[in-house]
Structures are given as structure tokens and as C-alpha cells.
Amino acid sequence: MLKCTVRRSHQLSAESTAKDLQTSCGLQISTTTVCRELHGMGFHG
Template sequence: MGCHLCNKSIRDISWLLNIPRSTVSGIITKWKQLGTTATQPPSGRPRKMTEWGQHMLKRTVRRSHQLSAESIAKDIQTSCGLQISTTTVRRDLHGMGFHGRAAAAKPYITKCNAKRRMQWCKARHHWTLEQGRCVL
């Protein structure tokens, strides 16, 4: 006794089950090639950084965000016992949205300059918006 879907076209099966034609086609192709529709193990090497390791990495970076990738890798190795490279640390940090940036150099305002700025502002506090736009 056969299946009631065996003699149907992909379009008919898709319509009967209310699933996309591409899904039906993929399942039929997988069955013909492998003899099963079970999910196959993924190809490639498993990731070195576990979910817990990524959590620890994020905590480490948020706690002290000026550490180098080398020091973060050493910290993760001691705390989690994972032997990971600095390249792995950088790749995972980029994936989490952390990127290395040089801090913008912002000069300090001297007391003399602060006093001059305050005098300038006080002399012009009665200005209209249009007069202020002329300065900018």
C-alpha cells in the first residue's frame, strides 16, 4: 500500500500540504540522494569559542574596554580554560559589534580660555537666533 502523495507532482504536494514548492523539491531530492530526510551533521570544523566563552569575552571587554586582543585572549584562557588565538578574539569581537578605535584627542580647556569663552557668551546672551546663526 503506497502513500497517497507518491504519484502527485511537486506542485500538487505543495498545494495539499500548504508549503513552498522549493521545500517539497528539496525534501524529495534529499530522499532520493540520501535515503533519509534527517538533518545531516554540519560540514566544517566546529567553532572553538563556545557560547559561555563568548559571554565571558563580552563581559571582559565591557569591564575594561581598552585591553588588547592578546591580553583578552590570555584572560579568557585563564578564566575559561579555552586555548584561543588573538585572531579568534578579534573575529568574535567584530561579530559582537566591538571594533577597535583610537580615542579622539580632545584638548583640555585652560582656565584662561574658559574665562574668555564665558565673557564672550555673557556679552552676547541677548542676541537673537539670527545673530547667533551669523557666527556659526
């Protein structure tokens, strides 16, 4: 789900991505977790 969110709106910050996931999926996810997972998927920046 995270990968789809980032591909849809790749200009969002990690904080905005975490908030988007929380509202769309109801998942409680921290900004640190988003950053860590994105780095693991090969997204850097």
C-alpha cells in the same frame, strides 16, 4: 564570556583579552578568534 571580559576591561588588546580568557576559563583561544568575534559583536577599533 568574551563580551563580559571586554566590558569589564575595555582598554585591553585582543592578545591581552585572549590571555585573560585562557586564565579565567581555561579556554584555548587565539588572538585572531578574539578579533573576529569582537567584530561580529560590533566592537571595532
